[in-house]
Amino acid sequence: MNGYMGKVLRVNLTDRTIKVEPLDLEVAQKYLGARGLGVKIMMDEVPANVDPLSEENKFIIATGALTGAPVPTSGRYMVITKSPLTGTIAIANSGGYWGANFKATGHDAIIFEGRGDKPVYLYIEDDNVEIKDASHLWGMTSSEVTEALEKEHEKAKVLCIGPAGEMLSPMAAVMNDIDRAAGRGGVGAVMGSKNLKAVVVKGTKKVSLFDEERTKKVSQEKIKILREDPVAGGGLPSYGSAVLVNIINESGVLPVRNFQQSYTEKADLISGETMTEKHLVRKNPCYRCPIACGRIVKLADGTIVGGPEYETVWSFGADCDVYDYDAINEANMLCNEYGLDTISAGATIAAAMELYEKGYIKDEDIEADGLSLKWGDAEAVVGWTKKMGLREGFGDKLAEGSYRLAESYGVPEISMSVKKQELPAYDPRGVQGHGITYAVNNRGGCHIKGYMISPEILGYPEKLDRFSLEGKAAYAKIFHDLTAVIDSIGLCVFSTFGLNLPDYVDMYNAVCGDIYNDETLLEAGERIWNLEKLFNLREGIDSTHDKLPRRLVEEPVANGPSKGHVHHLNELLPEYYSVRGWDEEGIPTEETLERLGLEEYKKYLVLSNK
Amino acid sequence: MIEVEVRLFAYFREGRGKKQLMKFQEGTTISQVIEALDIDEKEVSIALVNGMDGSLDREIKDGDIIALFPPVGGG
Numbered sequence: 001m002n003g004y005m006g007k008v009l010r011v012n013l014t015d016r017t018i019k020v021e022p023l024d025l026e027v028a029q030k031y032l033g034a035r036g037l038g039v040k041i042m043m044d045e046v047p048a049n050v051d052p053l054s055e056e057n058k059f060i061i062a063t064g065a066l067t068g069a070p071v072p073t074s075g076r077y078m079v080i081t082k083s084p085l086t087g088t089i090a091i092a093n094s095g096g097y098w099g100a101n102f103k104a105t106g107h108d109a110i111i112f113e114g115r116g117d118k119p120v121y122l123y124i125e126d127d128n129v130e131i132k133d134a135s136h137l138w139g140m141t142s143s144e145v146t147e148a149l150e151k152e153h154e155k156a157k158v159l160c161i162g163p164a165g166e167m168l169s170p171m172a173a174v175m176n177d178i179d180r181a182a183g184r185g186g187v188g189a190v191m192g193s194k195n196l197k198a199v200v201v202k203g204t205k206k207v208s209l210f211d212e213e214r215t216k217k218v219s220q221e222k223i224k225i226l227r228e229d230p231v232a233g234g235g236l237p238s239y240g241s242a243v244l245v246n247i248i249n250e251s252g253v254l255p256v257r258n259f260q261q262s263y264t265e266k267a268d269l270i271s272g273e274t275m276t277e278k279h280l281v282r283k284n285p286c287y288r289c290p291i292a293c294g295r296i297v298k299l300a301d302g303t304i305v306g307g308p309e310y311e312t313v314w315s316f317g318a319d320c321d322v323y324d325y326d327a328i329n330e331a332n333m334l335c336n337e338y339g340l341d342t343i344s345a346g347a348t349i350a351a352a353m354e355l356y357e358k359g360y361i362k363d364e365d366i367e368a369d370g371l372s373l374k375w376g377d378a379e380a381v382v383g384w385t386k387k388m389g390l391r392e393g394f395g396d397k398l399a400e401g402s403y404r405l406a407e408s409y410g411v412p413e414i415s416m417s418v419k420k421q422e423l424p425a426y427d428p429r430g431v432q433g434h435g436i437t438y439a440v441n442n443r444g445g446c447h448i449k450g451y452m453i454s455p456e457i458l459g460y461p462e463k464l465d466r467f468s469l470e471g472k473a474a475y476a477k478i479f480h481d482l483t484a485v486i487d488s489i490g491l492c493v494f495s496t497f498g499l500n501l502p503d504y505v506d507m508y509n510a511v512c513g514d515i516y517n518d519e520t521l522l523e524a525g526e527r528i529w530n531l532e533k534l535f536n537l538r539e540g541i542d543s544t545h546d547k548l549p550r551r552l553v554e555e556p557v558a559n560g561p562s563k564g565h566v567h568h569l570n571e572l573l574p575e576y577y578s579v580r581g582w583d584e585e586g587i588p589t590e591e592t593l594e595r596l597g598l599e600e601y602k603k604y605l606v607l608s609n610k
Numbered sequence: 611m612i613e614v615e616v617r618l619f620a621y622f623r624e625g626r627g628k629k630q631l632m633k634f635q636e637g638t639t640i641s642q643v644i645e646a647l648d649i650d651e652k653e654v655s656i657a658l659v660n661g662m663d664g665s666l667d668r669e670i671k672d673g674d675i676i677a678l679f680p681p682v683g684g685g
């Protein structure tokens with residue numbers, strides 16, 4: 001089998017059985033792998049309405065056909081499950097080295113079922129697969145458990161959860177290589193609910209290639225494009241993803257104080273330029289990545305750790321009105337150690353600060369913790385992150401995420417979230433197309449599954465007027481489908497700063513065989529997006545959930561260059577549904593499912609149509 | 611004469627600083643500001659005037675804030 005390894009592991013943690021099943025190549029090619037394959041398995045094997053933290057939910061780790069192959073940015077894997085945060089499909093992606101090493105054991109995916117009666121970890125060394133006791137590892141942070149397991153299994157790579165996942169926080173991440181995260185949707189809590197602490201891999205197998213010579217040639221060509229691209233080969237490696245802080249702020253799109261403001265004069269204190277000048281130790285690339293956007297930074301006490309991404313710099317920084325890099329670096333390190341999603345964690349503290357400002361959270365609620373919830377209190381942001389990770393004191397409530405927190409005070413609208421997942425670092429009132437992605441994303445509020453900031457602010461692949469509504473729905477749809485492709489073949493979305501659809505076709509075909517062209521590959525992405533939509537509809541999550549927080553559609557931006565604007569979601573959504581081939585209620589039509597080869601799922605249209 | 615604030619980002623800062631007040635004749639365009647800063651216009655990916663995008667032949671006005679970026683990206 002070219003590209004794919006041909007084997008799927010099915011691990012039942014309740015009866016401690018391990019089965020090796022053949023990969024259905026036809027299905028794998030139709031859904032590409034990783035994200036697409038995982039969603040397909042969830043749809044076919046998990047019935048509707050299971051409790052995400054129960055034995056009935058499945059926890060899938062899947063690689064793409066290009067994961068581990070000799071092409072650029074091929075270190076990615078995907079976690080797919082039902083999200084305890086949103087109740088939607090969860091699709092979380094991560095880089096580092098674990099994914100490629102897992103695939104080198106000769107497997108494409110693992111399906112975890114059931115629940116261990118005590119803590120366990122899975123050890124995979126090529127064909128040798130064992131469920132092992134993890135009682136001694138329970139309670140450990142990411143670096144502790146990784147060190148312990150690396151000592152036990154030399155040269156192995158470790159994927160794990162931290163205490164936040166063990167304690168079922170719906171913002172818990174799955175961590176790998178200590179500081180890389182499949183962050184969003186609370187996937188770490190699903191792993192924790194199964195009593196699964198870690199997956200340790202050591203592999204010696206190679207991905208077999210359809211055409212070795214061609215793969216080499218195509219790969220060199222793409223590496224050259226990425227190296228010569230001014231972003232992928234310049235801005236990103238030089239300054240990390242936090243290079244965005246200044247451009248997003250200067251455009252009046254940087255949310256400050258839980259989206260109460262959209263611009264700050266202090267942004268440069270937390271910019272990528274400042275990180276590079278004062279805190280950067282070195283770059284930290286993922287497997288086979290010529291871009292190397294990852295950062296290694298020095299904390300105030302001299303400790304060397306993984307550095308923050310743009311989103312993290314914002315969530316613990318501007319969103320909490322904090323401009324102290326040492327505090328942000330420390331909060332980021334704590335999230336990696338406890339296994340927390342940095343966007344949700346920081347944004348939840350910001351929401352708590354607004355709840356405090358407005359008098360919902362009272363001094364007596366947080367007195368015992370000895371920490372304030374005042375805007376700009378950098379020390380408190382670090383303190384709350386720790387308490388959230390360990391569910392201590394008021395941190396226990398914060399660990400449930402901003403939506404459940406705000407809802408408990410009767411004001412869910414203070415949570416800047418979509419489908420209960422915290423929004424990331426761009427105010428959509430100043431980037432109309434990007435707001436579509438927030439509203440319709442199948443995994444809830446998220447930027448990365450259709451990054452409209454690229455055309456609307458950064459000028460990639462072309463520059464669009466960020467306030468205009470025209471053509472934005474169709475543009476967003478293409479971005480959504482293209483991202484589904486990249487996630488599913490096993491590459492990093494940052495490669496789009498340089499590469500385009502034909503480049504991904506070149507790489508997939510060189511590795512797997514001449515299967516796709518531009519049109520059909522993008523259509524595979526569309527198929528995956530629609531299948532995710534069907535999963536959500538089956539869960540009763542329909543278009544009434546495609547909403548932005550009230551603040552963003554009703555309150556005009558208060559300051560900065562986007563002042564006076566609101567987001568026009570109501571005008572954009574009908575067009576989006578229409579370019580998708582969905583009806584006015586945002587439900588795929590039968591013809592659309594037929595066109596995409598999803599006929600077998602038509603029955604869910606009946607269910608979801610009420 | 612008019613006075614504007616010029617803000618520079620990423621490697622445009624090297625040897626030029628982060629921000630400066632600069633004086634120009636009425637009718638000066640962004641292109642001419644870029645030239646005065648000794649930046650190669652081809653390297654300017656985004657030029658914002660008071661946070662808004664537009665062409666490089668726009669004329670600047672007294673009190674404008676001009677932000678110049680080489681290509682940047684992330685996510």
Ligand code: SF4
Binds near residue numbers: 290
């Ligand atoms: S671009 Fe960054 S996140 Fe993506 S693979 Fe490279 S180092 Fe990892």
